Amino acid sequence: MILTCPACATRYLTDPAVLGPSGRMVRCAKCAHSWMQTPPADMPRRVDLPPPPPAGPGTRVNLPTRFVPRSPRRFGVGSLLLAGIVLAIAVAGAYVARERIVAAWPPAENWYAALGVRAVALGAGLRLDNVTFVRRRIDGQDAMIVEGHVTNVTDTAQPVPTLRATLRNENNQWLTDWTFSLERPELAPGESATFTTTTRNPPEASKRLSITFTDGPAGS
Numbered sequence: 001m002i003l004t005c006p007a008c009a010t011r012y013l014t015d016p017a018v019l020g021p022s023g024r025m026v027r028c029a030k031c032a033h034s035w036m037q038t039p040p041a042d043m044p045r046r047v048d049l050p051p052p053p054p055a056g057p058g059t060r061v062n063l064p065t066r067f068v069p070r071s072p073r074r075f076g077v078g079s080l081l082l083a084g085i086v087l088a089i090a091v092a093g094a095y096v097a098r099e100r101i102v103a104a105w106p107p108a109e110n111w112y113a114a115l116g117v118r119a120v121a122l123g124a125g126l127r128l129d130n131v132t133f134v135r136r137r138i139d140g141q142d143a144m145i146v147e148g149h150v151t152n153v154t155d156t157a158q159p160v161p162t163l164r165a166t167l168r169n170e171n172n173q174w175l176t177d178w179t180f181s182l183e184r185p186e187l188a189p190g191e192s193a194t195f196t197t198t199t200r201n202p203p204e205a206s207k208r209l210s211i212t213f214t215d216g217p218a219g220s
Contacts, residue, residue: 001040006168006208007033009128009148013105016040035208036172122161123213125154126187133209135202144202148211149194152187159186164214165197169205176203181218 003012005028016039018024023038094101101108131148146165152158166177180197187193 003037004210004212005031005033006035006172006210007031009131009211011212038172122215125152125156125158126160126213127151127153128211129192131209131211138198138200141200142202144199144206146197146199146209146211147195149192150182150187151192152189155189157186157188160184160193161213162216162218163195163197164212164216165199166210166212167199167202167206168208168210169203170207172208175206179214179216179218 001014001016003014003026004010005012008028008031010028010030012029014026019026019037019039021039023036025034026037027034127150129149129151131146133144133146136143136145144167150160150163160182162179162181164177164179167175169175176199178197178199180195182193182195184193
């Protein structure tokens with residue numbers, strides 16, 4: 001899974017297993033900020049079942065007198081067709097989501113390259129810097145103003161994807177998010193651009209902010 005530092009937006013590829021079943025405190029190697037990171041919602045949880053009660057003295061368990069083998073399962077044309085449809089959907093999904101897959105697991109880029117498919121992680125070559133957020137009153141309403149920079153750290157021009165701002169509480173729990181885009185869709189080598197985005201009536205518990213790249217439309 002990808003962890004994003006709420007303070008400086010540095011991203012880390014992390015094995016979810018190290019977070020444990022209830023999460024743990026993590027620390028950013030870049031800015032030394034610490035926060036409580038919970039495991040992903042779909043992470044398998046261990047279920048402890050109580051042992052069966054012990055058999056009393058003299059208790060006897062009856063076993064079958066003979067083993068009846070299962071009839072071999074037969075796959076008809078319908079089953080093979082269904083399996084083919086499921087495989088086609090999986091392949092199509094892996095192609096459409098190739099950038100997200102590579103972002104979550106960079107070695108997958110080599111697999112796509114072996115198949116002749118170019119799969120670059122979303123926002124690769126772009127760095128987020130100097131991200132700040134502050135509450136202000138605008139036209140009588142509470143508002144959150146977010147500012148920062150996006151820099152192209154490569155030697156080639158890079159497109160700038162849509163950005164997503166996410167607000168979380170002190171326990172790093174999601175509260176709300178919104179998307180926005182830079183005025184410039186592309187940055188030249190070494191070029192940096194400033195972004196500003198505002199959301200009205202943010203949740204009172206908003207304490208943490210993260211900025212990430214997304215392939216969704218701006219304003220969602």
